[in-house]
Amino acid sequence: MRLEPRESTGLALRVGAPASAIVAALLLAAIPLGFAGVSLIAAYYEMFNGALGSVFALTETLTRATPLILTGLAVTAAFRAKLWNIGAEGQLYAGALAAVVIASYAWSSSPFVMIPAMMVAGAAAGAALLLVPTLLKTKLGVDEVVTTLLLNFVMLLFVSMMVEGPLQDPMSMGWPQSEPIVDEAVLPTLVARTRLHAGLIIALVAAILLSLLINRTRWGLEMRAVGANADAARFAGMKIGRVMVMTAVISGGLAGLAGVSEVAGVRGYVTLDLSPGYGYAGIVVAMLAQLSALGVVISAIFIAAVFVGADSMGRAMGVSSYLADLIVALSLLTMLVAGLVARYRIRWA
Amino acid sequence: MTLTDAAPVLRLTGITKRFGPLVANNAVNLHLGRGEVLALLGENGAGKSTLMSILFGHYTADEGTVEVANESGSLTPLRAGSPAAALEAGVGMVHQHFTLADNLSVLDNITLGTEGLWRAFQSRAAARRRLNTLMEDSGLTVPLERPVGNLSVGEQQRTEILKALYRGVRILVLDEPTAVLTPQEVNQLFDTLRRLTEHGLSIIFISHKLDEVTAISDRVAILRSGVMVGERETKSVDRGELAELMVGHAVELHGRDPQPRGDEVARLDTVSVPGPRGGVDLKEADLTLCEREIVGIAGVSGNGQGALAALLSGLAHPSDGSFDLFGSPVSRFDAGGFVADGVGRIPEDRHRDGTVGDMTVWENAILETYRDSANQRAGWVRIGAARDHAKRLIEAFDVRCPGPDAPIRLLSGGNMQKLIIGRVLENKPRLIIANQPTRGLDIGAVAFVQDRLLEAKRQGAAILLISEDLDELFQIADRLAVIHGGHLSEAKPTEDLTKRQVGLMMAGEGQGAHAA
Numbered sequence: 001m002r003l004e005p006r007e008s009t010g011l012a013l014r015v016g017a018p019a020s021a022i023v024a025a026l027l028l029a030a031i032p033l034g035f036a037g038v039s040l041i042a043a044y045y046e047m048f049n050g051a052l053g054s055v056f057a058l059t060e061t062l063t064r065a066t067p068l069i070l071t072g073l074a075v076t077a078a079f080r081a082k083l084w085n086i087g088a089e090g091q092l093y094a095g096a097l098a099a100v101v102i103a104s105y106a107w108s109s110s111p112f113v114m115i116p117a118m119m120v121a122g123a124a125a126g127a128a129l130l131l132v133p134t135l136l137k138t139k140l141g142v143d144e145v146v147t148t149l150l151l152n153f154v155m156l157l158f159v160s161m162m163v164e165g166p167l168q169d170p171m172s173m174g175w176p177q178s179e180p181i182v183d184e185a186v187l188p189t190l191v192a193r194t195r196l197h198a199g200l201i202i203a204l205v206a207a208i209l210l211s212l213l214i215n216r217t218r219w220g221l222e223m224r225a226v227g228a229n230a231d232a233a234r235f236a237g238m239k240i241g242r243v244m245v246m247t248a249v250i251s252g253g254l255a256g257l258a259g260v261s262e263v264a265g266v267r268g269y270v271t272l273d274l275s276p277g278y279g280y281a282g283i284v285v286a287m288l289a290q291l292s293a294l295g296v297v298i299s300a301i302f303i304a305a306v307f308v309g310a311d312s313m314g315r316a317m318g319v320s321s322y323l324a325d326l327i328v329a330l331s332l333l334t335m336l337v338a339g340l341v342a343r344y345r346i347r348w349a
Numbered sequence: 350m351t352l353t354d355a356a357p358v359l360r361l362t363g364i365t366k367r368f369g370p371l372v373a374n375n376a377v378n379l380h381l382g383r384g385e386v387l388a389l390l391g392e393n394g395a396g397k398s399t400l401m402s403i404l405f406g407h408y409t410a411d412e413g414t415v416e417v418a419n420e421s422g423s424l425t426p427l428r429a430g431s432p433a434a435a436l437e438a439g440v441g442m443v444h445q446h447f448t449l450a451d452n453l454s455v456l457d458n459i460t461l462g463t464e465g466l467w468r469a470f471q472s473r474a475a476a477r478r479r480l481n482t483l484m485e486d487s488g489l490t491v492p493l494e495r496p497v498g499n500l501s502v503g504e505q506q507r508t509e510i511l512k513a514l515y516r517g518v519r520i521l522v523l524d525e526p527t528a529v530l531t532p533q534e535v536n537q538l539f540d541t542l543r544r545l546t547e548h549g550l551s552i553i554f555i556s557h558k559l560d561e562v563t564a565i566s567d568r569v570a571i572l573r574s575g576v577m578v579g580e581r582e583t584k585s586v587d588r589g590e591l592a593e594l595m596v597g598h599a600v601e602l603h604g605r606d607p608q609p610r611g612d613e614v615a616r617l618d619t620v621s622v623p624g625p626r627g628g629v630d631l632k633e634a635d636l637t638l639c640e641r642e643i644v645g646i647a648g649v650s651g652n653g654q655g656a657l658a659a660l661l662s663g664l665a666h667p668s669d670g671s672f673d674l675f676g677s678p679v680s681r682f683d684a685g686g687f688v689a690d691g692v693g694r695i696p697e698d699r700h701r702d703g704t705v706g707d708m709t710v711w712e713n714a715i716l717e718t719y720r721d722s723a724n725q726r727a728g729w730v731r732i733g734a735a736r737d738h739a740k741r742l743i744e745a746f747d748v749r750c751p752g753p754d755a756p757i758r759l760l761s762g763g764n765m766q767k768l769i770i771g772r773v774l775e776n777k778p779r780l781i782i783a784n785q786p787t788r789g790l791d792i793g794a795v796a797f798v799q800d801r802l803l804e805a806k807r808q809g810a811a812i813l814l815i816s817e818d819l820d821e822l823f824q825i826a827d828r829l830a831v832i833h834g835g836h837l838s839e840a841k842p843t844e845d846l847t848k849r850q851v852g853l854m855m856a857g858e859g860q861g862a863h864a865a
Contacts, residue, residue, distance in 0.1 A: 216729055216730060216732070217725075217728045217729055217730060218719050218720065218724075218725045218728050218729075218730055219728060220730075221712065221719055221730060224705075224708060225705050225708065225712075225716065228705045228706070228707040228708060229701070229704075229705040229706065229707075231701045231702050232701065232702050232703060232704055232705045232716070233705070233716075234664070234684070235662070235664065235684060235694070235696055235702040235703070236684065236685075236688075236716040236717045237663070237683065237684035237685025237686070237687075237688055237717060238685070347430070
């Protein structure tokens, strides 16, 4: 079996491949659902309903998609320059902690001061956390896959220390949770009586800005050139180290913003379960979008929809919550295969 | 010796292959006799590789048939699109880029994939015996136990040929086998090929070099734009005719054109430079480059040319000595700064250093100058202006490509090189560092590149031409120096030197090989 790149992908395939992927995922998921002994039609109805079937469901999906867009963008920026940032999870927590530090006290009465200050602080914290492994990579050749990954655990332990120590909420009765941010720093809700918050706007604007940066500016040209062929970039006079640092600031900053958005839009404070792995899921989101900044928005919403729908179906049908994870994983696998089929022709030889 | 009436071992009939709108092969007919060397001549992109890929089963032809002689000598159709069937039928191929595992020994490379893993392991002694006999018969000697990564390029190529022979091929396809070899290795290869044909092997020799084709082949088939435009007996053909068939029009190579030497542009005074990527260091080199002059650097690749080119391109620091550029000592070694100051650089490896394959033609066209105000404003790339610039280069330098938005990896080597030359010359450089600018190019592109360098020289540029091709150096360089083992000889006027002298110095013999 061989793969030949297609010269172009027809419209039928571009629409048909992802559609078949969804059908295939649902067919595969029918096997474990059958074992669980529930009606397939009812289960899938609940799933669709839970993800997209009502205003409430839709807002839940978008709320879930918001941090995924930001971490997906963080990974996209880094991977474009072949800076293998596996540490978006840690950078998200760094951003979240910085948000609490800046905004747990109302030093200004204007949200127009508090919110930007909190965003800058969160982005700076995320960027700083990625700068360390990036400089180790460019100066000493230390493999950033290892350092960024391990820093996630360091960061999680640091968060644990902070929420049980200096940043612990005195009103939490001993629970490991940070002080809350003040009302002036809370992101406004977009749809009344739902959790959907202005973080989505931040994420969408970030996607547009990153897309422009990568495709339209000299800095994006440098990132892409360094990522696609560092030798040629160096020959052409680009400073690889400087491009890497810039990429780290952008990538870490976006992941930090994801943390700010979760704290200021959803939770109000930091706990150790602030992120159910949004940083790692960002890698999947970015790969599914083939490192396109605008594609990240679509892939993040897709993953969020599957997750929210499967979760809601699990609760409605009373099946194990692991089934939801299984369906998410199956959808991702079939969607990746569909992406492959759309780009390559499979030849049996 | 007439070989056209020898028993045919291979016949291609009416082969047509299309890639989208491009017709890579158009109703191509070809036959090969037993013990014959057939040269397949054509420019880059003429369809030679496509045709061989069809023979070898990597592509399936849209129309036409491939027939290969079986054991008893009668032609039988080959199953299309199956490399396994091609191998089974005795067709072997040695690619331009070798398909060997560097960390394995020659023996393992040859036996791997030929037999099951376990069997190969079991029968190493038998394999070694068979290979020793093969090496004796063919004259191909390779150290069987050495890891392939430690072998010279010539030895790696012999390993590939040996691998094909070990698999019992009766038809051997060699894709531009001389591109990577030194002149001595080429002679050795030709001796081997002659011995192999005496043993009944039939050979298809893909090339675009006329002198090689006339030296080794019995018959020449010429492919141009996917069409078989001619077939000639080698002994009754002249090179001019072959060149014209291949290119489609007469080709004229221009000689050096002495100009009054202008001002000094660059001066190296006992400069030493560490070799890039662990290559040979440049040791205490003296060199002056002046306006309106081409200085040639002759030498077998890997003798310090890399360090010299890196220094003059702004990519490496000297560890010792002084380096003046445009009349003042260089303080910052920065490739971008060199380009801005008027140094044009044509890199040795256009795929690795010259272009970013996944980026578009227009992006590659501004890769060195994207910071200039012509190409960006406040950080925003002026895409319209850059695309127009690329279109002008495509037009002026005859870059054949689908357009400025195509990824540059789709271009042939020659067209990629034309774009790089255009990118360099459009900057009106005062100093041009051309490192192997014509290597691997077909004759039309070679003439084009040489003419552009001569033209730049007439306009006042100083040019350093690093080349392994003595004919080229004697043809266009005004002064020549030889580099060997990191030592650069004194550059002397080309008319005072003979190819024999320079050849000896390249091999490290003769006076002047070591600079004072």
